[in-house]
Amino acid sequence: MAATGWTAAAQAKDATALRLMMVRRKGCVYCAQWDREIAPIYGQHPEGRAAPLVMLDIDGPYPDGLALDRMPWLTPSFILLNGGMEITRYEGYPGADHFFPMLGTMLARARASG
Numbered sequence: 001m002a003a004t005g006w007t008a009a010a011q012a013k014d015a016t017a018l019r020l021m022m023v024r025r026k027g028c029v030y031c032a033q034w035d036r037e038i039a040p041i042y043g044q045h046p047e048g049r050a051a052p053l054v055m056l057d058i059d060g061p062y063p064d065g066l067a068l069d070r071m072p073w074l075t076p077s078f079i080l081l082n083g084g085m086e087i088t089r090y091e092g093y094p095g096a097d098h099f100f101p102m103l104g105t106m107l108a109r110a111r112a113s114g
Contacts, residue, residue, distance in 0.1 A: 004053055008011060016053070017082075017083070018050060018051040018052075018080060018087075018107070018110060019051055019053075019054050019080075019081045019082075020048075020051040020052070020053050020054070020078055020080055020081075020103065020106075021054045021055075021056060021076060021078070021079045021080075021081055022034070022053060022054070022055045022056070022076055022077070022078055023055075023056050023057075023072040023076060023077040023078075023079065024055060024056070024057060024058065024075050024076050025055070025057060025058045025059070025075045028076060028106050030074040030075070030076055030092065030093040031046040031093075032077055033093060034076055034093050036098075037099075038096065038099050043068045044113075045100055047052060047100050047103040047107060048100075048103075050102065050107055051106075051107060052088060054081075058060070058073075058075055058077075060087065063084070065084050065109050066081075066084050067084060067085040067086060068086045069086050069089070070091075072091070074091045074092060075093075076093050077089060077091045078090045078091075078092070078094070078102075078103070078105045078106070080107070080109075080110055082110060085108065087106070087110040088106045088109045088110065089106075090102055090106065092097055
């Protein structure tokens with residue numbers, strides 16, 4: 001697993017950038033499936049480049065200033081953030097064939113919201 005930690009410095013550096021926060025937990029079989037199927041290619045896809053990945057454990061710690069609609073309880077949860085504010089989320093792993101189309105829909109929603 002190539003987990004990317006969230007740092008306040010990274011958030012402050014580009015506060016308006018879109019980020020995809022993957023919330024996961026140890027032992028999550030769908031997180032492990034995502035690691036095998038998507039993680040190696042995430043950054044090569046236009047959607048992955050548009051929303052760099054940040055991974056967090058469901059138990060935190062969560063960064064200061066993060067504005068979520070509600071705390072995640074299902075893993076994996078994919079939460080699209082703009083400057084630390086939740087734009088939209090997808091709970092669960094839709095599978096390799098549906099992940100990037102799902103992320104594309106999330107990105108389109110973010111663009112439409114502002």
